[in-house]
Amino acid sequence: MLTFKEFEVIKTLMAKDAKSDAGYVFNHIYYELFDNEEEVSQVINDLEKKGFIIDGKLTDEALKEMEPCKVHNAIILAAGGAAKSSKSFYSLPKGLYVKNGEPLIEREIRQLKEAGIDDITVVLGYRQELFFYLEKKFGVKLANTPAIEKGSVVTLDAVKDQLSRTYICNCDNYFVENPFSLYEYNSFQATVYKQECIHETQLKTNRSGRIVSSFTAKGPGECFYGHAFLDEKFSKRMVEYLNEDLDVFRVDMMFWQELAMRHIEDLDWYVRRYSTNFLYEFDSISETQSVETLFINDVSDKMTDRICKVLNCQPSDVHDVVILDKGMTNINLTFMVGDQKYIFRYPGESSWELTSKRREVIAQNLATKLGLDEATIYIDEDGCKISKYRDNLIDLSKRWWTDSELVCRCARMMRKLHDGTDLVDCTGMEYDAIAEGDRLMKLGGARKGDLTKTFGDIREKALFLRECYRKDGWADVLCHHDWKYDNILTDGNFFDVIDWEYGSLDDPGADLLRILMGREYDDEIFNNALDAYFGHKTTEGEKMHVIAAFVPMCYYWLGWLMYQESLGNNGFYWTILYYQTAYKAIDYTLEYFKNR
Numbered sequence: 270m271l272t273f274k275e276f277e278v279i280k281t282l283m284a285k286d287a288k289s290d291a292g293y294v295f296n297h298i299y300y301e302l303f304d305n306e307e308e309v310s311q312v313i314n315d316l317e318k319k320g321f322i323i324d325g326k327l328t329d330e331a332l333k334e335m336e337p338c339k340v341h342n343a344i345i346l347a348a349g350g351a352a353k354s355s356k357s358f359y360s361l362p363k364g365l366y367v368k369n370g371e372p373l374i375e376r377e378i379r380q381l382k383e384a385g386i387d388d389i390t391v392v393l394g395y396r397q398e399l400f401f402y403l404e405k406k407f408g409v410k411l412a413n414t415p416a417i418e419k420g421s422v423v424t425l426d427a428v429k430d431q432l433s434r435t436y437i438c439n440c441d442n443y444f445v446e447n448p449f450s451l452y453e454y455n456s457f458q459a460t461v462y463k464q465e466c467i468h469e470t471q472l473k474t475n476r477s478g479r480i481v482s483s484f485t486a487k488g489p490g491e492c493f494y495g496h497a498f499l500d501e502k503f504s505k506r507m508v509e510y511l512n513e514d515l516d517v518f519r520v521d522m523m524f525w526q527e528l529a530m531r532h533i534e535d536l537d538w539y540v541r542r543y544s545t546n547f548l549y550e551f552d553s554i555s556e557t558q559s560v561e562t563l564f565i566n567d568v569s570d571k572m573t574d575r576i577c578k579v580l581n582c583q584p585s586d587v588h589d590v591v592i593l594d595k596g597m598t599n600i601n602l603t604f605m606v607g608d609q610k611y612i613f614r615y616p617g618e619s620s621w622e623l624t625s626k627r628r629e630v631i632a633q634n635l636a637t638k639l640g641l642d643e644a645t646i647y648i649d650e651d652g653c654k655i656s657k658y659r660d661n662l663i664d665l666s667k668r669w670w671t672d673s674e675l676v677c678r679c680a681r682m683m684r685k686l687h688d689g690t691d692l693v694d695c696t697g698m699e700y701d702a703i704a705e706g707d708r709l710m711k712l713g714g715a716r717k718g719d720l721t722k723t724f725g726d727i728r729e730k731a732l733f734l735r736e737c738y739r740k741d742g743w744a745d746v747l748c749h750h751d752w753k754y755d756n757i758l759t760d761g762n763f764f765d766v767i768d769w770e771y772g773s774l775d776d777p778g779a780d781l782l783r784i785l786m787g788r789e790y791d792d793e794i795f796n797n798a799l800d801a802y803f804g805h806k807t808t809e810g811e812k813m814h815v816i817a818a819f820v821p822m823c824y825y826w827l828g829w830l831m832y833q834e835s836l837g838n839n840g841f842y843w844t845i846l847y848y849q850t851a852y853k854a855i856d857y858t859l860e861y862f863k864n865r
Contacts, residue, residue: 271334276454277302278312279321279331283452289313289325299446300459301542338452340498341388341433343381347374347440348394348414348424362396364440374400374440378407381436384449390431391440392424416521425525426511432504437525438496443549448496456503457541458526459495461548466490470526472540480538483530491540493526495548503536572653576613579647579655582606603658610658626650628698632747632772635693639685644758644765656767663761665754670787673794677801679752679784682766684802687746687777695747700773702821703731709828713835720831724824727851730859731824734817737862738776741814747772748780750822778818786850790816790857817858823851 271279281287281294291309303309316322321331347364364374371379374391381389390410393400394417403409414424425437436449448459458480460472471490473482483493499507507525510532514520520528529536573584580586589605603612627650636642647655668675706728710720721728749756750771758765781802788795790812799807799815830844 271454273454274302274312275316275321276335276338276452278309278316279327279335280450280452282322282327283332283335289322289327299448299543299547335452338454339434340384340386340449340451340453341435342431343386343389343436343438343449344425344428344431345374345377345389345391345409345438345440346421346424347391347400348397348417349421362399362440365399366441368443373443374403375407377438377440377442377444378403378409380444380447381438381449382407383447385451386436386449390428392428394424419521420523420525420527422511422515422523422525422528423521425507426515429508429511432499432508434501435499435504436496437499439550441550442495444495445547445549448543448548453498453500455539456498456500456537457539458493458497459548460491460540460542461494461545462489462491462542463545464489466492469493470524474540478539480530480533480536480540482533483526491542493524494550495543497526503538506532506536572613572615575647575649575653576604576606576611576655580606580611610660612656612658614654614656615652626652626770628773629770631693631695631698632749632769635689635747636686636766636769638692639689641682641686642765642767642769643763644767659758659760659763659765661760663759665757665759669754671794673797676784676794676798678764679757679766680781680798680802682764683749683752683780683784684804686749687780690747690774693747695774698747698772698774699745700748700775702775702779702825703728703735706821706825706828709825709832713828713831713833716835717831720828724827727820727824727827727848727855730855731820731851734820734855734858734862737865738778738814738817741810743776743778743814745774746777746780748775748777750775750780750783752780752783753786775822776818778815779822781815782819782854783822786819787846790853813858813861816854817862820851820854820858823847823854827851 277298278294281297282289284297287293287297291306291313294309294313295303295306303312313322316331321328321334345364347362349363365372367373368376378389378391387408388410389407390412391400391403392412392414394414397411397413401411404411412428414427416423425432434453458472463469466487466489469490469492470483470485471492472480473484474480474491507529510528514528514531529538573587576582576587577584586606587604589603589610591603601612601614603610605611629652630648630650633642633645633648633654637645644656644659645654646657647653665675707721710724714720749766749769750773751768752766756766756768758767781799785795785798796807799812803811826847827844830847834844
């Protein structure tokens, strides 16, 4: 019977052109096993004494010893993406992210096949149709998860009949060298040691490397990371746990490893430690570094076509592509064509729940016609937008609170927008902030509870105030709805107002107070901006109307933020700000309208 270290030496020497010396073995095992070459030399000597190595070559007896350890198959989990990666680039599943010209999942399949493992099953879910080509290209088998919103334990349950001596792989892993082998000794889980663990599960092991417990904590630690191998005994027990535990409350939301950890006392499961510069896990496409290759990849033809048609260029003309990790609903990238730099916006997964692309096109076209945004050169109802990249931008975040002329300029520009409403066809642009807030509260409430109850008081008072200020007879106008300093691009010469995706018909006050949000209602800049918008000294009635008209928008934005938080996006600062702004506006205007 071979020891584990003897097995690993033989496995390494089975590679083509392998040399039976300590240096070769030590340098070709990509995980922590031997302390030094001297230890490897001792194992090689032991194998020679047992007759497994003669004259530097493995004997038939050694190969016979390896046969019971043969890997039978591999399962690649590729079902996630919708909930786990809501900002995924171009709504791509992570397995189709590209590094060095090759999708991650293709590289993993290729490495498995190079190791001699041809029985490969890919378990699909989110956007499964994008993976169908793998069956023909690589001869893999395809399977489906019954519920993409559940954890990977449900995905594994869908193929539990295939568990034997099996690799369990993640579609978003990248290995610098091929980590797979046709032979494995015992069950293991790949791990890496990280100096800062945030979302990862950390492990504790005994002195032999057997996993004994797991926990979640910030700070340094050994983390679940990458693939696993299950031997026959582990696989049999895993099937039993799936059959017995899957109906237990919340188990179906677990990772499959979490289910295994529930029974870790009965499992022989060891760690296989890799270095962080050998094993990578990609959570966002910007981490794949070779984003430029996306422009020649089948899955990105749509984006490539847009750029080439709009700019009258060839795919090869597009270069210096850089992903910008910004925005809670959109994905942006910059690219060059010739000497000109552009920015391409593609809507993120959640933006389709939040905005109407047709409305944005109408609002953007009006902004371009009025000279409010001269950077945008293309927009369509699919959500794609191409703009000239603006350099040397001035940071307006600090000036926004002290520069009265800046805020007044924005107020005058907003009045220009509102007065230009009749220049475009606004059919279907009507907007009900409270109804839209209800819709988003319901979406977010699927994970966060009854949000309409949580914010019920704001909703009730928003309805009352809207009924009151509408009696003023102000006509709805085309509004931007998100006019703030970080949606203004300027170098002191150009002055572009961007991000028109929330454009729609609404009360002017719902738009105007967004510029003034966070200010005291009686400060000088607030009143100067109102005067600049109206073109005269603002009356008390006009001021009360403007402030009250923002309360329904506060309720909408609270719904927007609750929905974003339900997807895992952190909006805590804005949530508190809109909550406080809503009550500040209610307290300031409610008695006025009750007594009017």
